[in-house]
Amino acid sequence: MAKQVVPETARQRRRPTRNGTVLSEQIIVETALRMLREHGSTGLTARRLGAALGADPSTLYRYFAGMDDLTRAIGDELMGRALDNWTATGDWRTDLRALGRAIYGAYLAHPQAALLTASRVTGRPREIAVDETVLGILRGAGLPDPATVHVYHAFIDQSLAFAALDAGSLALADEARAGDEDMWKSTYAQLPAATHPHIAATAHLLARRMPHSAYPAALEMLLEHTAAQLTRAGV
Amino acid sequence: MAKQVVPETARQRRRPTRNGTVLSEQIIVETALRMLREHGSTGLTARRLGAALGADPSTLYRYFAGMDDLTRAIGDELMGRALDNWTATGDWRTDLRALGRAIYGAYLAHPQAALLTASRVTGRPREIAVDETVLGILRGAGLPDPATVHVYHAFIDQSLAFAALDAGSLALADEARAGDEDMWKSTYAQLPAATHPHIAATAHLLARRMPHSAYPAALEMLLEHTAAQLTRAGV
DNA sequence: AGGTAAGGTCAACCCTGTTGGCATAAGAGC
DNA sequence: GCTCTTATGCCAACAGGGTTGACCTTACCT
Structure with a gap:
């Protein structure tokens, strides 16, 4: 070099x-x-x-x-912004929910950048800071270390994974103006009931649901699961 | 043209x-x-x-x-393989779990291809066939349509999102031989307890957990949630 | 004030997706 | 079996991509 x-x-x-x-x-x-x-x-x-x-x-x-290194720096910048937009309250559930949404939000605020970086572990300082914060929230709530690591893993991967996925359609919609939100009406809603009975029956509901993210729902499932783990641990 | x-x-x-x-x-x-x-x-x-x-x-x-069109065809091929590797039993929980793992598995069997395609909706025939199947499983279980659409959305996005994320590290590991599974030992485990107490305290657990996927855990959370919805609907 | 080297520039390399023009042989019609 | 049409293959070329090695210049240390 x-x-x-x-x-x-x-x-x-x-x-x-x-x-x-x-x-x-x-x-x-x-x-x-x-x-x-x-x-x-x-x-x-x-x-x-x-x-x-x-x-x-x-x-x-x-x-x-190289451009690859620059890409990882961009990802770390987004992580830093997520953490800046977040403040601790002391209640684990509130804090974890807010942090999840902050991460998701920081990435979705730059869909094109998210698309490039969200599926990559950077190992850079601000990404590590987020990891430390999440682990702190869970351990602070009294969750045993094994469960903490379990939930932490699901939490961070889920947040990034959904950010990447949703950024995809968002960036696409931005870039190709039309967006494939209409695809649910144009393609899926046109499928005949004979061959695709279930899609046909729920087409109107799908058209309303698909443009929104499934992340909030998935996040709540994770929080529910964590609460159950805490009760089980006798906290 | x-x-x-x-x-x-x-x-x-x-x-x-x-x-x-x-x-x-x-x-x-x-x-x-x-x-x-x-x-x-x-x-x-x-x-x-x-x-x-x-x-x-x-x-x-x-x-x-163009290459973009070819990429979407590759994605649809993976979806087709997922469906081929799956058989219905009639029990919604078993079926949904198996289908989720089939999708996840089909993509992870080709991590490099998954990386290219998993975050893209193709709208091609075999992707549509998967959608129809998922909706069929949920409606067949007696789940009301609004809840069905809700769960379907989370299910399909979650499966693809995790496939993309995990394919990333898997492809990376394949391509760069070393793999960043070691990163948890090399980078994270070296962080001083003074600045990163929570990472330091859980480093040994993290090193064991991170190389594995969080998808199975997330999938079980989704199944739990669905079961609760079914009970609530009085099925 | 002078020397060192950090950090800027320039030109060139080989790669990429994509297209327009052209050649050829597969299969339809007889 | 012959002919004609055109689907489908090939070739050459284009603009733009990341990256590098050699060079120049000026900010800072002594």
């Missing part, structure tokens, strides 16, 4: 780019988020990002090992 | 390619699946697929509108 990535904290010389802007990991990530929103989930390219920053594309390699 | 895609059923002239193979949607999709396994989730390219088929890359455009 000819180029070496210098960690943000160790940066000292801040040389401005040709057109005057001074770069930083933060600025690059923010610009990338903006470009994702404007140009769609496949619209983030090194050349375009360079142009938006007023810098040569290759300059990015001074800050990130 | 210069080239027109002819639907598989309307194909009559089957002209062999230069090296003798006769193409079909089925053969292309199967070859694509094999290439994904061998070259990773980003290893499916028009040129490589063409080479593997002994055909010019542009020939693919006689069968699919």
Whole structure:
């Protein structure tokens, strides 16, 4: 590797780019988020990002090992925003619900970015901070460690998984204007009752339900399950 | 559009390619699946697929509108395999559990393909067949239509979402040999108790739990919830 | 004030999806 | 069996992708 990535904290010389802007990991990530929103989930390219920053594309390699590394940094930024939008109350159920929605919300606020990053474990600082927080909530509620780990695992994976899935249709709807919300009316509702009796019978309900996320329902199921575990543990 | 895609059923002239193979949607999709396994989730390219088929890359455009269209066909193939691996018993709980695991399993059997397709609604025939089956199981159990749609939505999204997420780490592990299962020992277990007390306290449990999927647990939560709904409906 | 090297730029590499034009042989009609 | 049509294969080319190695310049340390 000819180029070496210098960690943000160790940066000292801040040389401005040709057109005057001074770069930083933060600025690059923010610009990338903006470009994702404007140009769609496949619209983030090194050349375009360079142009938006007023810098040569290759300059990015001074800050990130590659586009993949940048992608993980974007994911970590979303995790950080989720945590910033969350405050502890002390009640485990309230806190876990709020944190779940904060994570889900932070990702869905940037569907195109979520699509790229939600199914990836970054191992970066702010992702770790979220993990620590979740474990703290559960252990603080008095849940035994094995159950804590069990619920934590389901919680974090479920939140990310639904964020990724729902971001998909949301980003698609944004990008292809029409969106496939209409698909429930155009495709599914047209299926004949003879071959697809159950879809035909519930088509009107499906059309109303499918555009919404199943995440809240799944989250409540998880909270119910956790409460049951707590009672069982005699808390 | 210069080239027109002819639907598989309307194909009559089957002209062999230069090296003798006769193409079909089925053969292309199967070859694509094999290439994904061998070259990773980003290893499916028009040129490589063409080479593997002994055909010019542009020939693919006689069968699919583009790589995107091919991707959706791959997803539908996985859905079909899921349904093939499933048989009804008449007990809703058994059937739904088995179908969930069949879907999850079919996708995880091809992690690289799952990564590409799991977060996309294809609207193709075999995906629709799965939807019809799920709705049939729930309505057959006596669940009222609104609750049926509610559970169906959570079920299908949850299954796909977890498949995508878990396929991610599985594909990663395959592609980067090392795998990030070790990350729980290398990264998380090294965090000092002073700054991350909860991670430190549960590190040994996390290391054992994280390599496994949270899907079975989430699926059981959904089944529990459904059973409760059935009792509430007086079935 | 001078030297070092961080951090910017430039040109080039090989890859990608996709298309328009062309060639050929499969199968229909006789 | 012959002919004609056109479905379906191939070829060459395009724009745009990530990434790299060599080079230049200027911010900072001594």
